[in-house]
Amino acid sequence: MKRWRVVLASLLIVVLSVSVLLSGCSSKTKQESTQPQTTTQEAKNKDFKVGLVTDVGGINDRSFNQMAYEGLQRAAKELGVTVNVIQSKQMTDYVPNLTNFAQQGYDLVISVGFMMHDATEEVSQKFPDTKFLIIDSEITDRPNVASAMFKEQEVGYLAGALAGLVEKEKVGKVKGTNIIGAVGGMQIPPVDRFIAGYQQGAKAVNPDIKILINYTNNFNDPASGKQMALTQISQGAEIVFQVAGGTGEGVVKAAQEKNLYAIGVDADQSYLAPDNVLTSAVKRVDVAVYDVIKDALNGNFKSGIMYFDLKNNGVGLGKINKDVPQSIIDQVNQLAKDIIDGKIQVSDKISK
């Protein structure tokens, strides 16, 4: 009996340490790129180490974190830099995860998400020689931190306009209740910028339209996302825009089950339900990540804020559902042009 308890105790310790390790770096060995190292340039690139810390959504959220990871993968493949990922399990992991990379001498550490603002501020101060990139949050007073900001409201506007027109002209699966919805994860600025644009875009083309806005208060609970979307559908919504990361998968599923439309976010999510995804409000986090890695590698790292918008293809609509007629697509494209030309100003605040 006693012997077994010792065995159990050791087993527990091993299992726990392994699982903590596993949940973190899941992709270290994979990216040690397979290219032959011949030139010194390649060797130098390989010495350049980039660490990416996801927020609690994790890299399989099919949206925000996944896009960041794709950018990182591309950098590993095309630039030959060494990359590594830590997935945060909870918000209290942010500081230790960022510190972990900085301590190991990583050249560039990437914080994925608004929710990591405070952690990034704290860690970047402690490690002034390490470069940091934070997505979706503004840190301007540090020479070693770059912030990538997206004009989500611009692509939200286009998605809203598309939804508004589809409602107005009763296209495809829509019966014309003139109600659409948006399901946000948490009420944080990047989520609200998408929804603010959505609201303005829909109202611009269809002034009488009603827009339901709800939050699930999480980014990784698709079951609640599905019920939230079903609730909006029961209140008459026929198109639901998900801005909720992993939770949003439930929103897409709800639209699929009720045979209505969902609008994807961050990544092009058309593949999740090709018949029922109207379009996706794509946010090219991958481009931001890749560009900053490239700049840092070539010694061109710039601190301060970079903006990604419609003009520089930092945001844009994804694949548009085949139910949508060309005339509507043309109108939306015109709106996109007007935004780029500055004829339409999209606010980043939700109006009541």
Added chain:
Amino acid sequence: MKEIFLNPQLWAATLAMATPLALPALGGTFSERSGVVNIAMEGIMLIAAFFAVVFAHATGSAWLGFLGAIIVGLIVALIFAWAAVSLTANQIILGMAINIFASGITAYLLNTMYGFTGTPTDTPMLPTIEIPGIKSIPFLGQVLSGHSVVVYLMIIILFISDYFLFHTNLGLRLRAVGENPEAAETAGINVIKLRYLGVALSGILSAMGGAYLSIGVLNSFNPDMTSGRGYIALAAMIFGKWTPFGSFGAALLFGFATALSMQLQNTAFSKNIIMMLPYIVTILALVGVGGKSVAPAADGVPYTPKK
């Protein structure tokens, strides 16, 4: 206000959100009635949710996925039982260990097996059931019909659980073991075996709850998608006074609070206050608004047979 309560979706969502709480709560009832506190249910749910997708996708059958999830859940529960019952380890620490392990191993396997794009989109889903007759009744049909098959399975299990626990010899023995294991052993009952049974049942039922989340509600797995439901299920079980119907009632109440918070968000109330509703209800339940609830006397106390 009135139209919110007349909206069948409110009640349908209540049932849908209660199911992944009620199943582990029923499981926890068995486990704790036999004297073992199983807080590993959260982890078992998560592991089962993952393997439900794995098996469903590999075999092309959602039912085999469901079965596979139950088997995996049972195995984890038996490991827990071995350590907690046979080796008399601390049940809380053990449970936490399994939960941490579950979170890590599923995230790891997800990435190694399916890559970062996540589980395949062609994973089959458990069927939804339209109940003939009830389906065409207005309102009631929309509330009760058209749910995932797991919801109806849960209701059947609820009645069986109550019958088993309070109307069979085995159920009586299981409860005796949780109240006073010494006396039970003196009466010739195998305490260890029955505690294994209690934990095994909690593993099976938690696994069903996990599989419901991954292949009942949708057809994919997200890391940590159980979102603490295994813990809320424990609260439901305590609020339900360690009885199947009580646990179910509490799960319904929590489900209702969630569904109501979804409906109320578009009214004049503050969104932030509304979103606290499910948690307020949980806290009120636990501080004893529903009257005093007394745990089985030997709940959480390891037992060494006096041979």
